C-alpha cells in the first residue's frame with residue numbers, strides 16, 4: 446500500500462506538489478494521471494525517498510522509505526530507464542543491484558527471463574534499444590519481488606508490442622495482489638490498463654476514482670429511438686425522466702437508466718428501436734477535469 450498524506454514539495458517559487466493526499470491499494474492497477482508538470486514524478490521520487498517533502502509524508506506499507514529495512518523487497522520502481530550505465534552488461538547491472546541488497550543472484554536470471562531479456566543477459570546495455578532498457582529497468586524493479594511497484598511513464602517511446610507487454614505485466618502484477626501505481630499523461634493509455642485513477646493537476650488532487658465511476662460521472666444520458674416518440678415522451682416524463690428531442694427524431698433522456706426506460710416503454714406497449722447510454726469518452730472527462738491545470742494550455746480569447 447502507498448499512502449500520500451498532505452504532501453507538499455516546492456522548488457524555489459514553484460509548488461510542484463500541493464497538499465496532495467491519496468492511497469494506492471493492493472490488487473489493482475492505479476493510474477497516476479496528470480498533464481505535464483502536474484507533479485507525478487516528484488510525488489514518486491518522494492515515495493522512494495529520493496526527494497524530501499516540505500511537509501506531509503509518503504508511506505510504503507505504513508513506513509517512510511528511509512525507515513524500510515529491506516526497501517527493494519518492499520517497493521520496486523521504474524523511474525528513468527535511461528539511467529543505467531551503458532558499459533555494463535545487463536546481468537552484471539542486476540547482479541550488482543542484487544548483491545548490494547542482499548538478494549541472491551539466482552533471482553537475476555529469473556527476472557531477466559520474466560522480462561524477456563534472458564537471451565541478451567551478457568550484452569552491454571549501450572547496445573540496447575529503448576524497449577530493452579525499459580525491460581531492464583522493470584527487471585530491476587522486480588528484483589526484490591516487492592509487493593509495491595511504481596512505474597513512471599513506462600510506455601513512453603515504446604512500439605505497440607512493448608506497450609501491450611507492459612500493460613499485461615501491470616495487470617498480472619496487480620492480479621497477484623501487488624500494489625501497482627503507473628503514471629501517464631495519457632488517459633487513452635490508462636483506460637486500457639488501470640482500474641483506479643488518481644488524477645492530479647498543478648500538484649493538487651483533482652480526482653481519486655475508479656475508471657467506472659469516472660465514466661458514470663460523465664454520462665450524458667440515454668439516447669432512445671421509437672416509432673411513437675410523443676407517447677414515449679409522455680410516459681417517460683411521467684416516470685420522472687427529463688426528455689429532450691435529439692437529431693433524427695431520437696430522444697435523449699436523463700434521470701432514468703437504460704433498464705428503467707426499457708421497462709417503462711414495455712409497460713405501455715411502446716416499441717423501442719434503439720436504447721443507448723451516452724457517455725463522454727474518458728478522454729473528454731480527463732480534458733474537462735484538467736483543463737484549468739495544464740501548464741501550457743491554449744489561452745481562450
Ligand SMILES: Nc1ncnc2c1ncn2[C@@H]1O[C@H](COP(=O)(O)OP(=O)(O)OP(=O)(O)O)[C@@H](O)[C@H]1O
Pocket residue numbers: 456459460461479480481482483484485486487488630
Ligand atoms: N528538480 C527540479 N527543480 C526545479 N523544478 C522542478 C524539479 N523537478 C520538478 N520541478 C517542477 O515541478 C513541477 C512538477 O514536475 P514533475 O516532473 O513532478 O511533473 P510530472 O507530472 O511528472 O510531469 P511530466 O509528465 O512532464 O513528467 C514542474 O513545474 C517542474 O518544472
